Amino acid sequence: MSGGNATPPPKPWERVGNSSGPTPFKPPSSGSTSDVVEASGTAKPGEIVPTSEGNAVVNRNTLNRPVPARPWESNYGGTYGGYGSSGLNYNSGYGSGLYNSVGVGGSYGGGLYGNNMYNRGGYGGMYGGGGGMYGGGMYGGGGMYNSGLGGQMGGYGMGMGGPYGEPDPNSPFGGPPSPPGFWLSFLRMLQGVVGFFGRVAVLIDQNTQAFHMFMTALLQLFDRSGMLYGELARFVLRILGIKTKQRRPPPSQMGPGALPGPNGQTYIEGPKAAAPGGWDNVWGEDSNQNS
Amino acid sequence: MPTFKTPFQGYAVKFSPFYEHRLAVATAQNFGILGNGRIHVLDLQPSTPPSLSELLAFNTADAVYDLTWSESNDNLLASAIADGSVKLWDTSLPPHQNPIRSLHEHSREVHSVDWNPTRRDSFITASWDDSIKLWSPDRPSSVRTFREHSYCVYSANWSPRHPDVFASASGDRTTRIWDVREPTSTQVIPAHDYEILSCDWNKYDPCVLATSSVDKSIRVWDVRATARGPLTVLNGHGYAVRKVKFSPHHESVIVSCSYDMTVRVWDYKAGGDVGGEAAVAVYDHHTEFAVGLDLSVLVEWLMASTGWDELVYVWQHGTDPRAA
Numbered sequence: 032m033s034g035g036n037a038t039p040p041p042k043p044w045e046r047v048g049n050s051s052g053p054t055p056f057k058p059p060s061s062g063s064t065s066d067v068v069e070a071s072g073t074a075k076p077g078e079i080v081p082t083s084e085g086n087a088v089v090n091r092n093t094l095n096r097p098v099p100a101r102p103w104e105s106n107y108g109g110t111y112g113g114y115g116s117s118g119l120n121y122n123s124g125y126g127s128g129l130y131n132s133v134g135v136g137g138s139y140g141g142g143l144y145g146n147n148m149y150n151r152g153g154y155g156g157m158y159g160g161g162g163g164m165y166g167g168g169m170y171g172g173g174g175m176y177n178s179g180l181g182g183q184m185g186g187y188g189m190g191m192g193g194p195y196g197e198p199d200p201n202s203p204f205g206g207p208p209s210p211p212g213f214w215l216s217f218l219r220m221l222q223g224v225v226g227f228f229g230r231v232a233v234l235i236d237q238n239t240q241a242f243h244m245f246m247t248a249l250l251q252l253f254d255r256s257g258m259l260y261g262e263l264a265r266f267v268l269r270i271l272g273i274k275t276k277q278r279r280p281p282p283s284q285m286g287p288g289a290l291p292g293p294n295g296q297t298y299i300e301g302p303k304a305a306a307p308g309g310w311d312n313v314w315g316e317d318s319n320q321n322s
Numbered sequence: 323m324p325t326f327k328t329p330f331q332g333y334a335v336k337f338s339p340f341y342e343h344r345l346a347v348a349t350a351q352n353f354g355i356l357g358n359g360r361i362h363v364l365d366l367q368p369s370t371p372p373s374l375s376e377l378l379a380f381n382t383a384d385a386v387y388d389l390t391w392s393e394s395n396d397n398l399l400a401s402a403i404a405d406g407s408v409k410l411w412d413t414s415l416p417p418h419q420n421p422i423r424s425l426h427e428h429s430r431e432v433h434s435v436d437w438n439p440t441r442r443d444s445f446i447t448a449s450w451d452d453s454i455k456l457w458s459p460d461r462p463s464s465v466r467t468f469r470e471h472s473y474c475v476y477s478a479n480w481s482p483r484h485p486d487v488f489a490s491a492s493g494d495r496t497t498r499i500w501d502v503r504e505p506t507s508t509q510v511i512p513a514h515d516y517e518i519l520s521c522d523w524n525k526y527d528p529c530v531l532a533t534s535s536v537d538k539s540i541r542v543w544d545v546r547a548t549a550r551g552p553l554t555v556l557n558g559h560g561y562a563v564r565k566v567k568f569s570p571h572h573e574s575v576i577v578s579c580s581y582d583m584t585v586r587v588w589d590y591k592a593g594g595d596v597g598g599e600a601a602v603a604v605y606d607h608h609t610e611f612a613v614g615l616d617l618s619v620l621v622e623w624l625m626a627s628t629g630w631d632e633l634v635y636v637w638q639h640g641t642d643p644r645a646a
Contacts (some may be wrong), residue, residue, distance in 0.1 A: 039339035039393055042439065042619055043571050044482060044525035054528050055509070055546050057501060059485045064444035064502065065458045067486060068465050071503035213357050220356070 323637035326374040332628030340396035342620035350385030359386035402432035441485035448475035534563035579612035
């Protein structure tokens with residue numbers, strides 16, 4: 032450090048004596064502040080570092096501890112990592128048998144809904160891929176902290192891949208301090224907001240899907256349990272020897288495509304039994320034939 | 323008297339203890355909430371009328387809340403940054419070789435930094451992580467951490483007459499007095515009923531301390547008899563008093579700046595408890611919150627102030643700061 036003066040001009044109050052009487056403080060110790068603190072034993076263990084130089088020369092060539100990552104960098108890595116991992120969860124959730132249980136007919140576990148019907152495989156994959164991209168590219172740039180520790184300009188060459196790869200503006204070494212501009216930080220904030228709403232939307236979608244599956248399964252359960260009840264009841268009654276009424280008329284009595292009605296009567300296309308004197312036959316001479 | 327327009331909102335201004343014409347200003351973009359910071363080193367040109375010219379400026383990635391000049395090297399500046407780091411700057415080096423050291427131990431915003439004026443080899447920082455840290459510029463980590471406050475520490479100031487003693491002002495409504503050789507604080511003064519924003523020692527009487535608070539008042543304490551209440555209460559500011567400072571030249575003179583956009587000069591021994599007649603002068607040159615204030619140690623009654631109106635004023639007490 033250049034600069035000649037080591038002591039400033041005396042303070043105005045130092046030119047006059049101590050005007051006051053006794054003070055409640057212990058008398059000052061001599062020596063440097065670090066030595067005084069260490070001699071008093073109040074320094075935290077592990078924080079005692081041997082004083083290299085007595086005067087206040089700042090040694091700017093070595094930094095003895097790593098500079099921690101700046102908050103926005105680690106945050107953004109974390110955000111995108113989280114996004115990616117949630118995407119993977121999404122993928123695995125839809126890929127598993129969750130949907131398979133909602134089969135049609137009797138094809139339980141058939142894998143019909145597996146990945147294809149709701150088509151979420153691509154969704155999850157996309158987000159997962161995004162996470163991977165950010166995780167990989169950005170933390171590669173993070174290595175510049177370590178490389179920057181050795182020399183004064185060491186940290187400058189790496190991480191040119193993107194906006195997150197620019198040299199750490201707070202590093203005492205490395206390139207010129209180029210703090211992120213207002214727009215950059217604003218856009219990062221906006222990115223965080225958008226990411227938040229994205230996550231909320233994905234969660235709402237997932238919940239809707241889950242609710243839908245739950246309701247479908249419930250309805251199917253009711254349906255199937257009703258059929259089971261009917262089947263079992265008929266079986267039990269048969270064993271008990273109680274003749275149950277035939278639910279269906281014999282096929283010979285039904286016209287093609289006709290629906291069974293009460294008392295075996297067919298409604299739609301069956302031959303009509305015209306009532307005598309009915310209106311149906313007023314126009315034709317064949318009314319006499321039929322009646 | 324001269325003014326200087328800074329691109330960002332001013333947060334602190336400090337005169338160099340070595341050169342009477344030099345001062346440093348800490349500024350922060352967007353009122354210190356979001357964005358960059360910048361440190362300006364200004365020179366007072368003795369032309370007529372005197373003017374302020376920028377010697378150099380350092381950019382930071384986060385707001386700069388406070389700074390202090392080294393007492394042992396005329397080129398060294400220490401600054402308190404909103405990302406929790408303390409950065410040391412060498413004004414003899416070009417900006418791209420600065421900062422020469424970045425000390426990142428505080429977990430939240432650092433709000434104040436003060437260089438030891440008597441032993442000249444250390445400085446303390448007060449942070450919103452409720453702790454105060456003692457640093458020596460030749461060490462890569464802090465020498466000691468003082469943890470007792472239960473809320474943000476807004477300011478910590480060395481005693482100008484005792485090399486081991488300092489006082490801290492905190493949002494937990496107490497002011498504490500510390501001795502770096504003691505494991506705990508030596509005194510706890512429940513000085514105000516609201517958050518205490520700033521404190522300063524009398525330069526001539528080592529037992530007198532002034533505190534300023536959100537309750538709009540400044541209280542002057544004798545640390546030997548705090549139980550009897552303050553020596554004086556100075557009322558008059560319309561909003562929270564952001565910074566209070568004893569004059570380096572006059573024993574009973576206090577200057578203060580406040581969120582009511584005024585800078586006030588007080589004579590705390592002149593007024594009674596009411597403090598009405600203690601007010602010596604009121605400067606309302608700022609059009610936004612007056613946040614930074616300093617008195618030159620080398621030139622009697624030379625004052626500097628800065629605020630959120632992005633202006634730095636340097637003026638002689640008794641003159642109008644806005645007069646060209």
